[in-house]
Amino acid sequence: MAEQVWFNGKVVPLKSAKVSVLDRGFLYGDGIFESMRAYGGRVFRLDEHLTRFVASAEALRLPLQYGKKQIKGAIGELLEANDLSDAYIRLALSRGVGGQRLSLEGEFRPTVVMTARPFTGYPREFYRQGMMAVTAGFHTSPDSPALRHKSANYLANILAKNEAEEKGAGEAIFVNANGEVAEGAVSNVFIVEEGAVVTPPLSVGILPGVTRGVVLDLCREQGSACREEAFGLARLFQAEEVFLTNSLMEIMPLASIDDVKIGERVPGEITHRLMGLYREATSAGR
Ligand SMILES: Cc1ncc(COP(=O)(O)O)c(C=O)c1O
Known part of the structure; x- marks a missing residue:
């Protein structure tokens, strides 16, 4: 057909x-x-x-x-x-x-x-063992008007994703010109610190991801600690858990960033729980 x-x-x-x-x-x-x-x-x-x-x-x-x-x-x-x-x-x-x-x-x-x-998804083992990511080789600007929209101008994202793929990784993470972690080339970024879920605020210059919103809602509904707060690379590398979100990949645990291993266990406990809750929401059509 x-x-x-x-x-x-x-x-x-x-x-x-x-x-x-x-x-x-x-x-x-x-x-x-x-x-x-x-x-x-x-x-x-x-x-x-x-x-x-x-x-x-x-x-x-x-x-x-x-x-x-x-x-x-x-x-x-x-x-x-x-x-x-x-x-x-x-x-x-x-x-x-x-x-x-x-x-x-x-x-x-x-x-x-x-x-x-x-829909052809990501390899299943990524969800079980985590995906590798790298930090992008160039900065984004926190006040770029294009980053807040899903603009048809994705050249920076294409270059960063390609850079990641050349290094054998699945995603590139952008840091903005102020040294704040922003987002992935095609995803939003979350860390877990002392059991709390933290994601950069929109003011760092990111797309207001629909999946990001769902994850924040799920945390609030569950009474789990979550907040929007800017952080730099040191906190990203030291986080207990790091995961990425987008509408196609859903919630993707990260195993390493720039070859630095993340956390004790992948997916971490909180990421694993959110992955399950997200899947439940998609199958219930909520
Ligand atoms: C740059 C960027 N940030 C974040 C996201 C996540 O957005 P959503 O959860 O709405 O799919 C995407 C999705 O492709 C993206 O391209």
């Missing part, structure tokens, strides 16, 4: 979805995207994903001609058209064609594309 995509409001075969060479997403990375995971035909935390997407579109003055309701309907159509129930769903919006060079003035014909593909 030929893959179907949602392209500017219609489900069409992938082959017939074509974008102009003048599209600003192509020319400048002028757009945003959203990565979501469907379990049993339903996207986990869909409202949070669409709220972030619509808020970023507004903040970046990207014209979005579809509302949340239409996008939700399109997800159902797309899963059905591709005969999928567990899937990786990617929604992208570009400013499209229009305007003069970098100017935001003028008329634009935005491009919206959504794909649904079979």
Whole structure:
């Protein structure tokens, strides 16, 4: 069966979805995207994903001609058209064609594309034994406006992830120009210190991850100690446990960072408990 995509409001075969060479997403990375995971035909935390997407579109003055309701309907159509129930769903919006060079003035014909593909996860042993990570070879800026959005401009993330892969690791962790641990190339970072879960605040210049929000909610619901607080590399390396989150990988324990072993046991007790609670939430569709 030929893959179907949602392209500017219609489900069409992938082959017939074509974008102009003048599209600003192509020319400048002028757009945003959203990565979501469907379990049993339903996207986990869909409202949070669409709220972030619509808020970023507004903040970046990207014209979005579809509302949340239409996008939700399109997800159902797309899963059905591709005969999928567990899937990786990617929604992208570009400013499209229009305007003069970098100017935001003028008329634009935005491009919206959504794909649904079979979900191929991370190796299972990563969840049992932990993934390796490295620190990125360059700093991020805490006040970069792009980092707060899932912008279509992922060059720094691509370079950092590639650097990690060249060193045999699965993820690169960014430290910002103030020496604060920020986030991974495709994930948010958490540490466990004296039994408390700590994650960097949004002010260090990170994406407000949907999974990050779920983990903070799970900790609060359980009455477990958790807080948003900036920390540097020394605390990262000395943490009892370190884990990463994103909508596709869920909660990923780290075994080492820059070849420094993390904690006594991987996954650590708190990470392990959160992994179980997260899985329960996804299977209950909460
Ligand atoms: C840079 C960055 N930070 C954090 C995340 C985690 O976001 P979410 O939990 O919404 O998937 C991602 C996801 O891809 C990301 O690319």
